[in-house]
Amino acid sequence: MNPSTAPGARLTAGVFYGLVVAWAIAAWNAPIDAVQGVIQKILYIHPPLAFGAYLGFGCTAVFGALYLWKGDDRWDRWALSSAEVGILLCTLMLITGPIWAKGTWGRWWSWDMRLTITLLQYLVYLAYLLLRGFTEGSERGARFAAVYGIAGMALIPLNYFAISLAGGRSIHPQNLGNGSLGAGMGLPFLLGVLMVLAGFAYLVVRRFEVARLRDAEALRAVEASRGEGAWAS
Amino acid sequence: MNVFRAILWKDLVTEWRQRDRVVAMGVFSLLVVVVLYLAAPPGIGRDAQQHVPGLLWVAFTFASILGLNRAFALELENDALAALAMASADRGFIFLGKATASFVLLAAVQAFTSLAFGMAFGIDFWPVLGPFAAVCGLGALGLCSVGTLFSAMAVRTTYREVMLPLLMLPLMVPVLLGAVRATEGLLADGVLPWPPIQLLLVTDAVFGIIAYLGFEAVLDE
Numbered sequence: 001m002n003p004s005t006a007p008g009a010r011l012t013a014g015v016f017y018g019l020v021v022a023w024a025i026a027a028w029n030a031p032i033d034a035v036q037g038v039i040q041k042i043l044y045i046h047p048p049l050a051f052g053a054y055l056g057f058g059c060t061a062v063f064g065a066l067y068l069w070k071g072d073d074r075w076d077r078w079a080l081s082s083a084e085v086g087i088l089l090c091t092l093m094l095i096t097g098p099i100w101a102k103g104t105w106g107r108w109w110s111w112d113m114r115l116t117i118t119l120l121q122y123l124v125y126l127a128y129l130l131l132r133g134f135t136e137g138s139e140r141g142a143r144f145a146a147v148y149g150i151a152g153m154a155l156i157p158l159n160y161f162a163i164s165l166a167g168g169r170s171i172h173p174q175n176l177g178n179g180s181l182g183a184g185m186g187l188p189f190l191l192g193v194l195m196v197l198a199g200f201a202y203l204v205v206r207r208f209e210v211a212r213l214r215d216a217e218a219l220r221a222v223e224a225s226r227g228e229g230a231w232a233s
Numbered sequence: 234m235n236v237f238r239a240i241l242w243k244d245l246v247t248e249w250r251q252r253d254r255v256v257a258m259g260v261f262s263l264l265v266v267v268v269l270y271l272a273a274p275p276g277i278g279r280d281a282q283q284h285v286p287g288l289l290w291v292a293f294t295f296a297s298i299l300g301l302n303r304a305f306a307l308e309l310e311n312d313a314l315a316a317l318a319m320a321s322a323d324r325g326f327i328f329l330g331k332a333t334a335s336f337v338l339l340a341a342v343q344a345f346t347s348l349a350f351g352m353a354f355g356i357d358f359w360p361v362l363g364p365f366a367a368v369c370g371l372g373a374l375g376l377c378s379v380g381t382l383f384s385a386m387a388v389r390t391t392y393r394e395v396m397l398p399l400l401m402l403p404l405m406v407p408v409l410l411g412a413v414r415a416t417e418g419l420l421a422d423g424v425l426p427w428p429p430i431q432l433l434l435v436t437d438a439v440f441g442i443i444a445y446l447g448f449e450a451v452l453d454e
């Protein structure tokens with residue numbers, strides 16, 4: 001089956017591209033912030049990317065746990081796909097964040113609680129992908145990665161505790177809901193969130209399809225080589 | 234329980250006869266002390282209390298990685314690791330045995346390194362020896378629990394020695410922060426501050442449970 005015809009892939013792609021257009025128009029037309037100027041428009045992409053990144057990391061841990069529990073390869077493919085897409089969104093977040101920070105705080109990076117935890121989480125999931133890459137045997141790699149993904153998730157609450165203890169100053173806004181968005185900013189923000197979620201779903205579905213085809217191809221190659229052996233007949 | 238004792242005993246006896254891991258860890262952490270001392274700004278001896286806790290725990294962490302790397306590499310000879318995995322014993326006890334052995338070795342290295350640090354930076358650990366040992370123990374527990382789990386994984390990867398620090402270091406932040414803050418408070422006021430100890434206790438418990446349960450899935454033939 002061609003990946004693009006996979007069930008759900010076309011639908012999510014359509015929804016995603018539609019949302020990209022709607023979001024772009026809404027963000028373009030949104031009012032320009034009186035204090036921060038045009039750079040404030042990063043708001044419409046940066047927090048949504050953060051939601052997507054954490055969704056990816058959460059899915060990695062949950063699917064990993066399901067894989068360990070059920071032993072079904074499909075859960076492992078979902079875990080790998082969510083980890084990769086999570087890393088992608090996290091990378092984009094870590095690019096947009098400093099640009100916004102430079103424009104408003106005057107420097108690229110601050111060792112704020114949220115920034116530090118996100119960076120650590122990013123490193124954990126980079127290690128997760130390295131672990132998968134360096135482990136021979138897909139079944140073993142899947143098991144190791146699942147355990148590591150779960151351990152990485154347990155780190156988030158511990159880090160909150162740890163970094164507040166270290167006296168990490170907080171300059172990152174705490175929440176954006178609760179009416180802190182100015183008039184006309186709510187719609188593009190909401191569209192941004194929906195766009196990232198749709199993009200996340202689309203990429204994960206596609207990535208899952210690639211992993212499935214790869215596994216199927218590997219299995220086919222093994223069976224073909226077995227068929228050539230004399231004992232098979 | 235017998236499995237736990239057997240593994241612990243085997244690891245400690247092997248170590249006692251060869252004395253390679255603990256010596257390597259000790260020499261390495263001594264080197265870290267020397268390098269850190271020389272790299273630090275000249276006046277560091279005067280406000281050593283501020284800097285030493287961080288430097289000390291950096292040395293402990295690196296030494297623990299060195300030791301943990303060997304913990305399962307040891308078992309690769311004669312395929313002992315596969316035999317361990319196939320043994321009918323509860324894998325949790327195998328984990329506890331390996332982790333405790335690493336803990337004992339790390340504790341010995343911590344004592345030795347602290348002595349060296351005390352002399353190099355002019356810090357007297359003697360009046361706070363009891364609480365300091367408790368902080369070292371709590372920190373070592375966190376390092377050795379997930380460290381043992383990741384060591385069992387890393388030994389089965391292509392780049393064994395490279396993989397362990399990559400896996401371990403990002404997860405060590407709560408352990409390090411708790412241990413460093415506790416040591417800092419202890420050296421400054423002579424009493425243990427409660428919040429970092431609390432963090433260490435919680436982290437040790439969480440990591441201990443994850444490592445104990447996760448070990449089931451990482452040991453294989």
